Amino acid sequence: MGIVAAADENTAPRRRGRRPGGADTRTSLLDAARAVFAERGYDGATVRVIAERAGVDPAMVNHWFGGKEPLFVAALNLPADPATILGEAVSGDPDELAERILCRLLEVWDSTGGAQFAALLQSIATQDVAAALLREFIARVLVGKVLREVAPDRPELRATLCGTQMFGLAFVRYVLKVEPLASADHATIVSAVAPNLQRYLTGPLP
Amino acid sequence: MGIVAAADENTAPRRRGRRPGGADTRTSLLDAARAVFAERGYDGATVRVIAERAGVDPAMVNHWFGGKEPLFVAALNLPADPATILGEAVSGDPDELAERILCRLLEVWDSTGGAQFAALLQSIATQDVAAALLREFIARVLVGKVLREVAPDRPELRATLCGTQMFGLAFVRYVLKVEPLASADHATIVSAVAPNLQRYLTGPLP
DNA sequence: GTCTATACAACGATAGAC
DNA sequence: GTCTATCGTTGTATAGAC
CATH class of the missing domain: 1.10.357.10 (Tetracycline Repressor, domain 2)
Structure with a gap:
């Protein structure tokens, strides 16, 4: 096991590079975004929290959607x-x-x-x-x-x-x-x- | 017996008077009305069909709701x-x-x-x-x-x-x-x- | 007994067939 | 134009709950 490290501080360094497979980062981000936007509103929802909830790196938001706002409309x-x-x-x-x-x-x-x-x-x-x-x-x-x-x-x-x-x-x-x-x-x-x-x-x- | 001639030919006359109990005519009519109004629209839904679906007499529509249109808005x-x-x-x-x-x-x-x-x-x-x-x-x-x-x-x-x-x-x-x-x-x-x-x-x- | 939910019959209106 | 079928509605008698 131990493929993916937890997102917080005191964990072993995350694996870099492409994830093994199957793990649909885009979909995870969308699901997380819908939840967090709904809970805290647009301003209250930070990219970091969304990415954390999705279990991925915050940079993925930019990679897949081009920013916070495009992610938001995509979540809609x-x-x-x-x-x-x-x-x-x-x-x-x-x-x-x-x-x-x-x-x-x-x-x-x-x-x-x-x-x-x-x-x-x-x-x-x-x-x-x-x-x-x-x-x-x-x-x-x-x-x-x-x-x-x-x-x-x-x-x-x-x-x-x-x-x-x-x-x-x-x-x-x-x-x-x-x-x-x-x-x-x-x-x-x-x-x-x-x-x-x-x-x-x-x-x-x- | 023999009080009233059968309405149709070979059917036993329905029991008259107050139903035994529990049978909620009003609710039955509302349910039937929602179904029939939805299926056939307002004009297509006849009081007779609604009453038949509810298993009661058409006159009950007037007794409980005062007519077809009040039944309609009640169904809404x-x-x-x-x-x-x-x-x-x-x-x-x-x-x-x-x-x-x-x-x-x-x-x-x-x-x-x-x-x-x-x-x-x-x-x-x-x-x-x-x-x-x-x-x-x-x-x-x-x-x-x-x-x-x-x-x-x-x-x-x-x-x-x-x-x-x-x-x-x-x-x-x-x-x-x-x-x-x-x-x-x-x-x-x-x-x-x-x-x-x-x-x-x-x-x-x- | 009273009260009321119910069933049945019938009325006027209306639309379509012929 | 007439005839018929069907609609929504009304009146009334009855049976059961109270």
Whole structure:
């Protein structure tokens, strides 16, 4: 035995180099990340603690995911990375930001048929973990990536309001599948929802 | 014997009067209603079929619930009956309809702390039944009770859009509990969300 | 005895077949 | 247009619990 040393201090030096085999470092990291992010939130969860829980070296986070934040969105396991979608959308006319966001989201969601979204919802309902992760996503990605650059006025409130509209839209269209929204084309949805989303982004707030 | 002629031809007449005991007709009806409503939708589910599945007389639907529609909302087992909430809200200035709806909804939801809402969501995610029921709710109660009287223009689309905003708000506030929305007071939420909801109700649509 | 959950029959409305 | 089937609902008599 004795192949892998414990992670703490007073142990024999860890083996270097590639692990024997089978041990899926990436998956272990993802599992550990989901647990730790959920327990302590994004800021409270350190890469070191996550790596320790996974039984691997902290450097593996960078090797497999490219950093703490990419690990976080990977742990969310959302259909397509929202951070990049939102990141791309911010460039351009701020008055049409909602329109661009909705177009991209609909494309991505439609491509998976909403199946992944339903799965995400199920895990949210059953475990607290996924709920905590999604909460962190709204609080961090939405606020940090989009709202800060666009609306310095109450970005947190704006972000959560945007979250209600985006999540509700996805839920009613892809999980509940209520007509006529479920089979409405993108143009209809965008022109119907974008003005409301835009108001949350940059419009007047009480 | 020989009191009543058999209803059909060759069947012994069912026993009349109070059942021996323990047999909970009300619960049986609710279970049967959930199943049949989910299988065939509101219109497709007949009172007779539901009663048959429950093993009781169709008149029991009226006796216990007062009709088919009250049975339906009882089967939904939502936190507070939305049909009455929405029914009360429609009377008054149509331009402040969203405001009235949101105020009432927040009161009701806050009183239960969102616990029932989380439970509902869980059953939606796991079973198809609850999802079908909620879909029927949006399609029927929302459209029939509110939108038809307020916006003759595309009431179905308006109803589903309203559904996205209301459901998303409830989910982010009560299940996800994202700040600052989770602990925002009613006035803030109403003044933030009501204009958007009002646009879905009576505003211009593409 | 009273009270009430139950079963049965029948009514008006409505939709579809012919 | 008429006929029929079926729907939701209502009225009423009955049997068991109390």
